[in-house]
Amino acid sequence: MNFISAPIAGAFELETLNRELAGTPFAGRVRHFPTIDSTNTQAMREAEQAQESGTVYLADEQTGGRGRSAHEWHSAAGSGLYVSILLRPKIAPADVLWLSLAAGLAVQDAVRDITSLAPDIRWPNDLLLSGRKMGGILTELNAEVTRVRHAVIGIGLNVHQPSFPPELASLATSLKIETGQDWSRQDLLVALLHHLNQEVERLTAVHNLDVATADVRDRLSAGSTWIQGKQVTVTDTDTFSGVTDGLDARGFLRVRTPHGIRVVLSGGVREGAR
């Protein structure tokens, strides 16, 4: 190597990490990679090989980090928190959507605990500060019609980036940019995993699914400016504009358009009219 790498700010201490995760299914199951193609890809690969539920894949750098529709996720070494969590929840495949939504709430709570900032949630689960993206979640599921084999929740948070390239600067931000401070990725991770564990426990508790999903819906509606009354443009199977009108019983975003209510299954939601 001709270049000397800069030391990674706040490197992970796995022993401390595992101790701080005591009482969760993640304790003792954190696997750290200095560099990896994608923590989600690794987790999905190992899930096929019967890796345990609760295994956490943590990387300092991703060379092939992914977002929705194969969008690349900018994952420079040591600058962000890149983590994927392997779960085998005993719920119906359709209900994993609730886990994906609840993961956004867990990130929001973790960032609030550690930094006192309150990120907005852009449905379904992007984390925004000052209207720019500081975190994203990509969930991958392998399921039969009635049974989940495994689910991987992948979370990327921008932590230490002092700036972004010009083409991303208006879209992306980091905790460093927002506060001028470096926040510990490990502290963020511990808080995140504890919150995520609570969400998983609620959504997988026997007999309580309806209560738990209503609770996720209520908290999302309260904790996001995007769920109700926001003028948005949606790119789903087509592109349309309207005003958001709450979540339906399945957690999908309703948008009031001149042609009636549209329910967004999977589209990108952006602010403003077309």
Next chain:
Amino acid sequence: MTAKKTDARLSAKDKKRLASMNPEEIAELKELIEFLKENGIGEFDLERGDLKVRLKFAGAGPQVDPSHLSQLAQFAAAQHAAALQPAVVAHVHPVGAPAHPAAAASSAPETATAAAPIDDEAGLHIVKSPIVGTFYESPSPGSPAFVKPGDMVEVGQVLCIVEAMKLMNEIESDAAGEIVKRFVTSGQPVEYGQKLFAVRPR
């Protein structure tokens, strides 16, 4: 009677009642209807809490084989476990003679009726979507499809992705054989339980 989709003869009131059911209940109901149709069971009552469902099938179904009843009990038990819901009470009334569809349709607001399906997929294994979402034939835009009709697939081989809320669901084949049909196009929205592929088992 010609075969119609189950939904075709629901009254507005029935639809309203169905809309108040949660997605799991609707999904289970659809699956139950498929199961009953496949096994030629003519009449079926189900009570779950305040939800009561009575199904009567029109058309000349075959005489019910008593062994189907034990399968039905297993089905109900499996649904019970899968949905983590209490109290599935199933009352089964197998009938050899076809029920009159008009009588069934007018008997109760909760009533849904279904005609016998036209069986043009005999011997084929149907892969169905486990979630509502958008169907994608390839892992990313512009890349080749996971599979196309004529391909031979193994159990566990990924056939497509169904995406909802940035949740990417890899759909694997649960049968080995030849893909003979794809029912949906890439980018199309799909419902729970919608047919995706037909596989001719090897």
